[in-house]
Amino acid sequence: MEKMYQGWIGTFDSGVGGLTILHELRKLLPEENFYYYGDSLHSPYGEKTREEIIKLSETITDAMVEKGVKALVIACNTATSSAVTYLRQKYPNLPIIGVEPALKPAAQKGEDKHVLVMATKATLKLEKFQKLLETFKDQTHVDSVVCTGLASAVERGELHSKEVKDLLHGLLDPYAGKVDRVVLGCTHYPLVKDEIKEILGEVEFYDSSYGTAKQLKNRLREEGLLVNEGRTGQIIFDSSKKTEEELALYKRLYQMMD
Numbered sequence: 547m548e549k550m551y552q553g554w555i556g557t558f559d560s561g562v563g564g565l566t567i568l569h570e571l572r573k574l575l576p577e578e579n580f581y582y583y584g585d586s587l588h589s590p591y592g593e594k595t596r597e598e599i600i601k602l603s604e605t606i607t608d609a610m611v612e613k614g615v616k617a618l619v620i621a622c623n624t625a626t627s628s629a630v631t632y633l634r635q636k637y638p639n640l641p642i643i644g645v646e647p648a649l650k651p652a653a654q655k656g657e658d659k660h661v662l663v664m665a666t667k668a669t670l671k672l673e674k675f676q677k678l679l680e681t682f683k684d685q686t687h688v689d690s691v692v693c694t695g696l697a698s699a700v701e702r703g704e705l706h707s708k709e710v711k712d713l714l715h716g717l718l719d720p721y722a723g724k725v726d727r728v729v730l731g732c733t734h735y736p737l738v739k740d741e742i743k744e745i746l747g748e749v750e751f752y753d754s755s756y757g758t759a760k761q762l763k764n765r766l767r768e769e770g771l772l773v774n775e776g777r778t779g780q781i782i783f784d785s786s787k788k789t790e791e792e793l794a795l796y797k798r799l800y801q802m803m804d
């Protein structure tokens with residue numbers, strides 16, 4: 547029986563955040579077909595335990611493999627930090643690309659600057675990020691802020707709401723005018739970049755979308771898996787919520803980035 551997404555690239559996140567990664571993947575790999583799955587029913591992942599996040603990520607990955615994907619992009623920092631090692635062990639022949647907070651480029655780029663990392667509780671507390679922090683903390687002044695509630699607000703599609711603004715003020719007011727670079731360590735946050743800028747002032751943003759897309763392209767090339775047909779690939783959006791409103795929200799947010 548032909549598999550539904552044979553030769554496609556599977557991408558998932560806890561919800562709408564991974565669309566910010568998908569958009570960049572598509573720019574760099576326009577000929578590829580992408581199957582995007584948002585686990586909106588179980589979001590936010592950032593408030594869950596590592597075991598819960600591994601279980602949810604495994605269920606999604608199993609289903610993607612069943613559907614025949616040729617590669618997987620975990621478009622979620624939280625799921626990557628909890629589950630990427632486990633999933634790579636389970637599927638050693640499947641190219642799996644994860645995302646992690648772009649602290650390296652933010653900390654390495656020149657002069658001593660004040661860097662602020664925004665991410666979920668799960669991402670910041672796990673050893674993947676702690677190790678990354680350890681590497682750069684002597685080179686640059688790095689602060690991190692656990693942004694509880696922010697992914698959920700974005701998930702509701704309320705990007706410019708009073709709720710988002712109030713939440714961001716509560717989280718970021720102590721850093722207003724004091725930071726130079728902001729690492730958006732959760733794929734939901736690029737969707738509220740303007741609101742973040744309003745509070746922090748002129749800052750440089752760092753997210754993982756371009757780096758992830760480049761990594762995927764290199765890996766597909768190495769494995770001889772790149773499509774090379776001069777065609778425009780397709781995108782299918784799917785969600786664990788399965789409602790029309792949810793899929794319309796995915797499409798709206800994705801198109802908003804065009």
Ligand code: DGL
Pocket residue numbers: 559560561563564589590591592593621622623624625666669697731732733734
């Ligand atoms: N978008 C996810 C990330 O990149 C997490 C959001 C959530 O807490 O579900 O970390």
